[in-house]
Amino acid sequence: ILNVEQSPQSLHVQEGDSTNFTCSFPSSNFYALHWYRWETAKSPEALFVMTLNGDEKKKGRISATLNTKEGYSYLYIKGSQPEDSATYLCAYYAGNNRKLIWGLGTSLAVNP
Amino acid sequence: DTAVSQTPKYLVTQMGNDKSIKCEQNLGHDTMYWYKQDSKKFLKIMFSYNNKELIINETVPNRFSPKSPDKAHLNLHINSLELGDSAVYFCASSQGQQFNQPQHFGDGTRLSIL
Numbered sequence: 001i002l003n004v005e006q007s008p009q010s011l012h013v014q015e016g017d018s019t020n021f022t023c024s025f026p027s028s029n030f031y032a033l034h035w036y037r038w039e040t041a042k043s044p045e046a047l048f049v050m051t052l053n054g055d056e057k058k059k060g061r062i063s064a065t066l067n068t069k070e071g072y073s074y075l076y077i078k079g080s081q082p083e084d085s086a087t088y089l090c091a092y093y094a095g096n097n098r099k100l101i102w103g104l105g106t107s108l109a110v111n112p
Numbered sequence: 113d114t115a116v117s118q119t120p121k122y123l124v125t126q127m128g129n130d131k132s133i134k135c136e137q138n139l140g141h142d143t144m145y146w147y148k149q150d151s152k153k154f155l156k157i158m159f160s161y162n163n164k165e166l167i168i169n170e171t172v173p174n175r176f177s178p179k180s181p182d183k184a185h186l187n188l189h190i191n192s193l194e195l196g197d198s199a200v201y202f203c204a205s206s207q208g209q210q211f212n213q214p215q216h217f218g219d220g221t222r223l224s225i226l
Contacts, residue, residue: 042219
């Protein structure tokens with residue numbers, strides 16, 4: 001059974017704080033790791049797709065790192081804003097599987 | 113223009129009825145998916161089609177039947193609806209079967225069974 005775990009489950013921060021959360025996945029047969037942002041009443045929106053160990057990707061104030069050997073990825077948000085409030089999902093794809101395995105997400109609330 | 117559109121957005125119906133949800137994408141992608149978001153907010157793959165061919169068929173009751181008339185459309189037909197079918201169903205698409213490509217999601221269809 002392939003499990004993707006995300007922590008923490010939820011997070012409350014103040015506007016301007018920087019924050020990060022974790023996605024853990026099996027390190028065997030790694031192919032790709034996806035990050036998505038899911039705002040309430042909207043659909044998931046892709047942030048990053050990462051494939052190489054040591055990959056770092058950045059989009060504005062949001063960045064992500066990948067460690068495929070130990071099976072984790074971090075998502076960082078610098079200077080959180082209220083509009084960053086959303087659930088952040090990661091999904092893992094193993095080369096011997098044909099589907100993304102999704103985590104339950106980290107729910108971020110940024111207080112103004 | 114909406115990239116992945118699904119209709120209807122809300123569907124309220126009686127147990128035992130048959131209903132369909134439609135999905136269309138204008139991104140030129142050749143792979144499409146149906147997901148079910150369960151009560152724990154977990155996204156679970158149901159089906160995936162690549163160029164109108166079924167490539168993923170998870171353990172889903174055979175009351176659920178996907179149909180892909182062309183690679184831009186993937187519809188979901190559900191027979192004999194049951195209370196447990198109440199959920200939000202998301203359609204998505206991606207370029208190819210390469211999972212290094214992001215998936216693009218529709219806004220979801222909230223299905224409520226009375």
